[in-house]
Amino acid sequence: MDLLTPLDTFCRLILRAKELEAQVPTANEVQDADDVDDYDDDGDQALSVLDDDLNDGVEEEVQALLDDLADDQLAETLALAWVGAGTYDAGEWDEAFAEASELDAEQRLGELMDMPLLGGHLEAGLAAFDYNCDGVGQTD
Template structure:
């Protein structure tokens, strides 16, 4: 897949993670964030009997969360680093001009729990989208195509 390159400030910011992958992660994270608290922890009925309400609840074995964690875990080291750095950038911890420094900090912080860390971050989708925006990227076109 082709990497995204945008000019930011005095240099160029090249993402190791494809833009469409980040956008897909953002859409999945929004889908997961929209879940309601569990009201019936052990539903005994057939899902069609309760109009499939359980799929809207935040269960521990949520397939959306499992898909999101699996996708992030299967990304390359550099792609995972970009996701963490984008999330930090989107949290307003840093500016776009500090991209290389933020990315270097993400390299030093990297471990086997990146997917858990990202998926456990409140407002992950918003932070990633804001990080992309700070670097001059947008998911608007991809969202229009898929929604």
């Protein structure tokens, strides 16, 4: 399979998506307060020190990278993520790409932005077709 999207674009997306996944959740994102003692002795939220302004910046960068893709590239990205997640295997590429192509751009973007471990899934999807990011973007 030949990529429609430049490999360096995928590699940049993988890097940023992994950065987003690695971010510590802010106090407002903690889902279950019973799991965490999130208040200090004064009743103030102690987790507020974990707030990270980079959360929004990295998420916006991932969104911008996806927004810059053409329709067929966005479908390719979603199909690769599905292959990497195990929804399809590499031998079912045509079906994965066809299903991703049937969605409109907003649905594709939503699915990608909501996908847990997007970076890892894209990386695994690329690997299923013998692509990787080793040495991509490096200047020697």
